[in-house]
Amino acid sequence: MEETIRFKLNNKETELVTDPNQILLWVLRDHFGLTGTKFGCGIGFCGACTVLIDDEPVRSCMMPVSQVAGKSVVTIEGLEDDGRLHPMQQAFIDHDALQCGYCTPGMILTAVAMLKHNPSPTREEIIEGLDENLCRCGAHTRIIDAVEEAAGVIKGGTGNENS
Amino acid sequence: MKTVKQKQGSAATSSGMRRRSFVKVLGGGIVFFFAPWGAVDLIALPVQQRRSLTKDYNAFLHIAEDGAVTCYTGKIEMGQGVITSLAQMMADELNVPLEKVKMVMGDTELCPYDAGTWGSLTTRAFGPAMRAAAAEARAVLVVMASEKMGVPVNRLAVKEGVIADTANPSRSMTYAELARGRKLERYLDVKPPVEEHTSFTYVGKPLYHSDARDKVTGRAKYTGDLRLPDMLYARILRPPSHDARLISVDTSAAEKMEGVSIVRDGELIAAVSDNRDLADMAVVQINAEYTSDRSEINEVTIFDYINKGEFRSNVIHSGGDITTAPQLCDQVFETEYHDPYLAHAPIEPHAALARFEGEKLTVWASTQSPFGLQDGLVRALGLSLDNVRVITPFLGGGFGGKAAYRQGIEAARLAKITGRPVMVAWTRDEEFFYDTFHAASVIRVKSGIDKAGRIMLWDYNVYLAGTRGADNIYDVPNARITSYGEDRTKYPVHPFGTGPWRAPNNNTNTFARETQIDIMAAAAGADPLDFRLRNLKDEKMKAVLRAVADKFGYVPGKAPSGRGIGIACGTDAGTWVAHMAEVEVSRSTGRIRVVRLACAQDMGLCVNPQGALIQMEGCLTMALGYTLTEEVRFDGGNIRDRNFDSYEIPRFSWLPRLECVIMDRKDQAPQGGGEPAIIGVGAAVGNAVYDASGARLLRMPFTPERVLKAMQG
Numbered sequence: 001m002e003e004t005i006r007f008k009l010n011n012k013e014t015e016l017v018t019d020p021n022q023i024l025l026w027v028l029r030d031h032f033g034l035t036g037t038k039f040g041c042g043i044g045f046c047g048a049c050t051v052l053i054d055d056e057p058v059r060s061c062m063m064p065v066s067q068v069a070g071k072s073v074v075t076i077e078g079l080e081d082d083g084r085l086h087p088m089q090q091a092f093i094d095h096d097a098l099q100c101g102y103c104t105p106g107m108i109l110t111a112v113a114m115l116k117h118n119p120s121p122t123r124e125e126i127i128e129g130l131d132e133n134l135c136r137c138g139a140h141t142r143i144i145d146a147v148e149e150a151a152g153v154i155k156g157g158t159g160n161e162n163s
Numbered sequence: 164m165k166t167v168k169q170k171q172g173s174a175a176t177s178s179g180m181r182r183r184s185f186v187k188v189l190g191g192g193i194v195f196f197f198a199p200w201g202a203v204d205l206i207a208l209p210v211q212q213r214r215s216l217t218k219d220y221n222a223f224l225h226i227a228e229d230g231a232v233t234c235y236t237g238k239i240e241m242g243q244g245v246i247t248s249l250a251q252m253m254a255d256e257l258n259v260p261l262e263k264v265k266m267v268m269g270d271t272e273l274c275p276y277d278a279g280t281w282g283s284l285t286t287r288a289f290g291p292a293m294r295a296a297a298a299e300a301r302a303v304l305v306v307m308a309s310e311k312m313g314v315p316v317n318r319l320a321v322k323e324g325v326i327a328d329t330a331n332p333s334r335s336m337t338y339a340e341l342a343r344g345r346k347l348e349r350y351l352d353v354k355p356p357v358e359e360h361t362s363f364t365y366v367g368k369p370l371y372h373s374d375a376r377d378k379v380t381g382r383a384k385y386t387g388d389l390r391l392p393d394m395l396y397a398r399i400l401r402p403p404s405h406d407a408r409l410i411s412v413d414t415s416a417a418e419k420m421e422g423v424s425i426v427r428d429g430e431l432i433a434a435v436s437d438n439r440d441l442a443d444m445a446v447v448q449i450n451a452e453y454t455s456d457r458s459e460i461n462e463v464t465i466f467d468y469i470n471k472g473e474f475r476s477n478v479i480h481s482g483g484d485i486t487t488a489p490q491l492c493d494q495v496f497e498t499e500y501h502d503p504y505l506a507h508a509p510i511e512p513h514a515a516l517a518r519f520e521g522e523k524l525t526v527w528a529s530t531q532s533p534f535g536l537q538d539g540l541v542r543a544l545g546l547s548l549d550n551v552r553v554i555t556p557f558l559g560g561g562f563g564g565k566a567a568y569r570q571g572i573e574a575a576r577l578a579k580i581t582g583r584p585v586m587v588a589w590t591r592d593e594e595f596f597y598d599t600f601h602a603a604s605v606i607r608v609k610s611g612i613d614k615a616g617r618i619m620l621w622d623y624n625v626y627l628a629g630t631r632g633a634d635n636i637y638d639v640p641n642a643r644i645t646s647y648g649e650d651r652t653k654y655p656v657h658p659f660g661t662g663p664w665r666a667p668n669n670n671t672n673t674f675a676r677e678t679q680i681d682i683m684a685a686a687a688g689a690d691p692l693d694f695r696l697r698n699l700k701d702e703k704m705k706a707v708l709r710a711v712a713d714k715f716g717y718v719p720g721k722a723p724s725g726r727g728i729g730i731a732c733g734t735d736a737g738t739w740v741a742h743m744a745e746v747e748v749s750r751s752t753g754r755i756r757v758v759r760l761a762c763a764q765d766m767g768l769c770v771n772p773q774g775a776l777i778q779m780e781g782c783l784t785m786a787l788g789y790t791l792t793e794e795v796r797f798d799g800g801n802i803r804d805r806n807f808d809s810y811e812i813p814r815f816s817w818l819p820r821l822e823c824v825i826m827d828r829k830d831q832a833p834q835g836g837g838e839p840a841i842i843g844v845g846a847a848v849g850n851a852v853y854d855a856s857g858a859r860l861l862r863m864p865f866t867p868e869r870v871l872k873a874m875q876g
Contacts, residue, residue, distance in 0.1 A: 019440075026439050035388035036381015038559070040510045041591040045807040048510050076381035089379040096371045096777055100242030101378030102511045102559025108379060127815045134807060136510050136560045137242045138784030140815050142777070 007068045010034075010078025020066030025049045027065045028075060036076035036105045040134070047133030050106035051075050057113040076105035079112070088112050091150035092143070099137030107133050111147045119155050123148065192227040192342040195300045196350045223275060223296050224253070226304075230324055230339030232257060232264045236293070237277025237534060238285050239269035240374065241558035241565070242781075243837045244774035245285045247373045251365040251771055252290055256297035259324040259338065261365050269533045269555030279532035279566055281663060283736035283835025286770055290833060299351050308336045367829065369773030374557070384556050386514040386529040387588045394516065394584035396439040397577050398446040400432040401593060405659040405800030407453035417448035425449070426580045433577055435585065458658050458799035462603075465656075466501045469605045469626050473654040474647035479630050483641030488620035491641075492611030494686050495620065500608070500675040501862040502628065503794035505601035505664055506804070508812055511559020512594035513567075517574035518584040525552045528571040531561045536568040543572045544579060562785075563663035567599045592805045599662030600795055604628035606675035616687035618680075618698045625672060627656065632669030632733055632842060637680070638700040658800040665782070666838035669735045670789055670845055674863060677731035677846035681722070681853065690719040691730050691850065703765050707741040708732055710763035710824050715743040722854040727758075729850030731843035736835025738766040742843035745819075746851040748858075753871035755791060757817070757848055762840050763824035767831035779823040779840040786844030787813040792864050 006015045009032065016031065028034045028051070037060055040048030044059035051060045052074040079086040088108050091097070098104045107130065114121060114129040121129065126147045135143070225233045234253045240246040250264040257264075267273055269280075277289070301321060308326040309316045312334060320329050327335035377383040402409065412432060414425045423436040423445040434445035460468050489495050515528040524546060530536050533553040540551045558565060574587040589597070604627040611620035621642040625633050630646045649656050664670075684694035692712055699705050708730070711717075720726065727748065732741040745759040760783045769775050792811040796803040804810040823840070849860040858873035 022440050029388075030390075030439055033390065034381070035384070038385075038511070039387065039588070040512075041807050043591070043806055043808060046510055076379075080380060085376075085379070092379045093371070093375045096375065096773065098242075098372065098375060098378050099244070099777065099781060100509070100511070100558060100560040101374070101383055102385065102509075104378050105381050127818070131814050131816045134510060134812060134814070136508055136562070136785065136812060138781030138813070139777070140784055140813070140818050141780060141821055144815065144818075 003066065005065055005069045007070060008072040010074055011072075016065070018065060020064060022065045023061060024051070024063040024065045024068060024073075025060040028060060028073075034075045034077050038102055038105060040103070040106075045132075045134070046103070047106040047110060048103050050109045050133070052109055052113055055113060055116050057110045074109070076109060079108070086112065087153040088115075088147070088150040091146040091153065095142045095146040095149065097139055097142035097146040099139050103133060103135045107135070107143055111143075111150065114147070115151055115154055119151060121147070121151060190227070191344065191346055192225055193304075193345060193347045193349060195224050195296070195303070196348060223293075224257075224300060226338050226342045228339065228343045228345075230259075230263060230337055230342065232259055232338075233267055234264060234293070235267045235270075235274040236289065237269060237271070237274040238289060239280045239531060239533065239555045239558060241280065241531065241561040243285075243778060244372055244771065245280075247370050248286060248771040248774050249290070249293065250373065251368070251370060252294050253297050255363050255366045256294045257301050257324075258321040261370075263324060270552070271533050271537045271554075272552045276534055279535055280561070281531055281563060281566055283738075283837045283839070286833045287737055287835055290770070296351070300349075303349055303351065304338060304341060307341050311341070312336060366770050367768070367772070369776075370771050371773060385511055385559050386516060386527050386556050387511070387586070389516050389527055389556065389586075391516065391518055391584040394586055395435040395437055395577075395581055396442045397433045397435045397574070397585050397587050398442040399573060399587065400446060400449050400451060401596065402453055403801060404455055404457075406458065407455040407800070409451060410454050411452045413450040416450070417445040420445050420448065424581070426577060428576055428580055431573065431576055435577065435581055455800070460658060461798050462503055462794060462796045465503075465603045466605055469603070469656060472626070472656060473650065474626060475650045477630075477646045477648065478643060479633065479646055480635055480642060480644040482639075482643075485620060485622045485641050485643045488641035489611055491613060491619045493614045494683075495609065495611040496679065496682050496686070497609045498607070498679055498682065498861060500606040500678065502604045502606075502671040502674065503863065504603045504661070504797070505789055505793050506595055506598050506795055506810055507560075507562045507564025507664060508594075508598075508807070508810060509558075509560030509562060509564060512589040512591060513565065513570040513597070514586070514588040515568075515571040515574035516584060516586045517571070517578035519578050519582070522546070522550050523552070524550060524575055524578070525554065526571050526575055527554045527556060528568060528574075529558050529565055530555055530568045530571060531558070531563070531565040532568060535566070536571045539568060539572055540575050544575055562665045563667060564598055566662055567597075567660065569597055591807070595805045595810070596802050597660065599660040601664035601667065602627050602657060602661040604668070604671050606671065608675060608679045610679055610683060612683050612687055616689050616694060616697065618683065623676070625675070628668040628671040631667055632672035632676075632735060634734070636676075636701060636704060636733060637695075637698045639698070658797065659802065665785060666735050666841050669733065669838070669842040670786070673731060673733040673842040674845040674849065677733070677843065678849055678859075678861065681729070681846075681850040682859065685722050685853070688721055691722055692717060693719060695730065695732065701739075703739040704732055704734070704741070707739045707763045707765050707826065710826060711741040711743050711761050714763060714822050714824050715759070715761040717743060722850070723857040724854055727851050727855030729847040729852070729854055731846035731850065733842050735839040735842050736837075738764050738834045738836065738839040740764040740839040740843060742847040744844065744847035744851045746848060746855055748852055748855045748870060750856070750874065753867035753869070753874065755848065755852060755865055755870060757787060757791075757819040759820045759822065760844065760847070761822040761824075762843070763826065764836075764839055765826040765828055766834045766836050766839070767828050768833040769825050769828070769836070770833055772825060775825055775836045776823055778836050779825070780821050782838065782840035783821050783823075783844060784813055784818065786841045787817050788864075790845045790848045790864055791817070792866065794864055
């Protein structure tokens with residue numbers, strides 16, 4: 001049974017006629033072509049598929065699309081503002097906080113959400129906040145540095161606050 | 164001095180597209196073709212797996228009419244950063260601004276043949292060939308400018324892509340001007356190595372990943388991100404274990420589903436649909452029956468099984484007399500070390516997209532070996548080499564696991580059956596099941612020291628962990644090193660696929676060797692650093708040991724000192740490396756916390772210090788996995804660990820303080836950097852646990868249970 005599902009996707013009102021049980025990850029990737037959201041494990045353990053739903057980090061590989069009806073979904077493609085990188089994206093570049101880049105969108109979105117709840121996290125809090133996101137290349141220390149710096153930039157109001 | 168040939172005709176190269184069509188694709192400008200060079204043949208592959216290098220010229224670099232330089236390489240980018248460091252080398256040799264250099268990687272139709280991206284060979288083997296080619300091209304461009312400008316070559320100098328008359332600097336030509344309005348092919352014979360540069364502009368400078376912006380915005384395309392009109396998603400029916408054979412299959416329920424087709428080619432049975440979820444739902448509706456000759460081996464019994472085996476032996480070093488050497492020893496130590504199967508577990512599972520256009524097949528695949536997959540497709544589908552093109556987009560990690568390319572063959576077979584483009588993107592379950600694991604192994608060492616603490620005997624026997632890192636790095640008068648390999652006709656061991664991991668087997672060999680050294684140092688009542696230095700003649704090894712000790716602020720002391728500090732050293736991929744670890748061990752739980760990890764490496768000339776540093780950090784972090792938690796659990800051919808819920812890889816909360824030193828060796832050839840720093844972590848951590856607790860760990864990973872047992876032991 002198909003349904004019409006309406007939600008906000010990267011700040012634009014969107015509607016979609018679909019089986020409500022379709023998984024959000026594949027709807028984003030296959031229907032909307034937003035392939036920055038990655039498949040990693042399919043059971044919510046790695047975090048590569050993380051998107052923001054009403055500012056909360058959610059594993060899209062486990063979520064039926066019906067659950068985002070009426071909500072706001074932000075993917076990695078929605079973080080830029082008019083070609084200007086979000087301070088978290090910029091900090092990942094500035095700290096070379098990635099290697100293969102496959103876990104990067106999920107890391108960035110998880111970190112963006114973390115800072116919304118806690119704009120001044122300690123190093124320990126950053127580690128705790130990212131601990132459920134896996135990176136196999138070993139970019140961890142640089143990711144922590146990047147999140148620390150982005151927190152400073154966002155608090156200082158010098159960066160792009162849009163997300 | 165150099166040979167410049169103008170060559171006519173359009174003979175096909177054996178590894179790429181026809182040169183004429185190559186030039187057509189590129190449009191105007193100058194294309195440099197290079198004869199095969201020796202260095203590219205330095206490939207860590209058995210001869211039978213290596214394609215003979217083309218005897219014809221290969222495209223290598225193109226200068227477009229706007230001065231843009233494109234470098235073609237069969238290497239691939241999987242996070243190790245060669246997309247940046249190769250461009251650095253090219254920019255320096257050609258004397259162009261770095262931003263003018265574009266890399267085209269891993270496309271079998273455009274790039275010269277390459278056996279695969281592994282073994283930390285890109286910089287040390289491919290790099291010199293590429294630099295020589297670029298330097299040669301620069302010389303030819305100067306000759307061309309000389310003819311155009313009417314100025315002798317010796318009066319011309321190149322800077323940032325501008326060739327100027329040194330007697331009259333206002334007279335100059337750019338590479339772009341030379342290329343404009345032309346369609347020139349130049350054929351060069353290159354004999355590496357290139358003359359050493361004294362002044363690099365880019366090489367040696369720390370540069371950040373050039374692909375970072377695409378990766379933080381989600382724009383970077385990995386194989387699974389590609390879409391073609393009319394493409395199908397496939398889910399393939401998988402056996403429950405590697406030894407299972409299909410005896411019957413009932414696809415009727417799946418076939419009744421709308422929007423899905425079931426296709427079959429022998430044992431390849433798949434649900435295909437333009438909706439991925441439907442393919443997923445359909446494949447579980449297929450009822451299949453299997454039979455299997457279930458093997459009793461599992462992750463516990465595998466070591467006994469290896470110990471009873473019959474193997475091919477290969478003595479890789481023999482010196483002095485090991486039979487009489489025990490008489491020279493004051494103490495003799497016999498130890499057996501165990502190392503389990505390991506998964507590669509890249510976050511991106513294998514994926515491939517295949518498309519037929521008439522007879523012509525194109526496969527986009529996450530593979531470390533695009534030319535290997537091309538050969539595999541030729542064999543599996545009976546196609547001609549000219550009709551198969553493999554393109555490698557960005558890889559989401561490889562670590563040796565993407566040397567295997569089963570998914571590419573599957574996608575091509577399904578594209579052939581369906582007549583439509585087919586995407587095969589493995590689930591995590593499939594990724595674990597078909598991973599070519601690092602092989603389990605046993606190492607037995609008998610070694611001895613005299614009263615002065617000198618190593619007099621080293622009898623080293625490695626079963627199934629090859630020879631990489633098995634070398635005897637210490638100065639021992641009586642030594643024999645024997646490597647035992649699987650002989651599948653006499654005594655098959657592995658119930659599933661195995662293959663190279665990051666620094667394949669060197670982690671295992673360095674663990675065994677450096678633990679054994681530590682056992683002897685402790686028995687001699689010596690400081691473990693001093694014991695190593697006294698038994699080493701290799702000055703580079705001594706230098707990296709001293710460098711890591713300096714960085715660490717090491718204070719000598721006999722183990723077990725209670726401090727929890729451990730040392731290890733070794734060589735890998737032409738690079739010398741030493742490690743120090745500091746740990747805390749819980750007496751009640753056996754849990755190890757690695758507090759600090761320091762590493763010093765001598766990798767010769769360091770092309771990109773930033774990239775090399777990141778690779779070292781990555782190695783140290785990844786190594787925590789094989790050291791503390793990672794081992795594949797299985798029952799015969801049935802893999803029990805199929806996802807990250809039970810196969811634990813390193814997390815943020817495990818992170819120690821990382822300290823890295825890269826020795827400055829600008830006068831020496833560049834060596835491998837993607838793997839060496841991973842090799843010594845197991846031994847350094849194990850030795851640190853001994854220093855902390857007096858418990859000796861002989862089996863990786865060091866799980867809390869094993870640590871507790873060793874402490875009680």
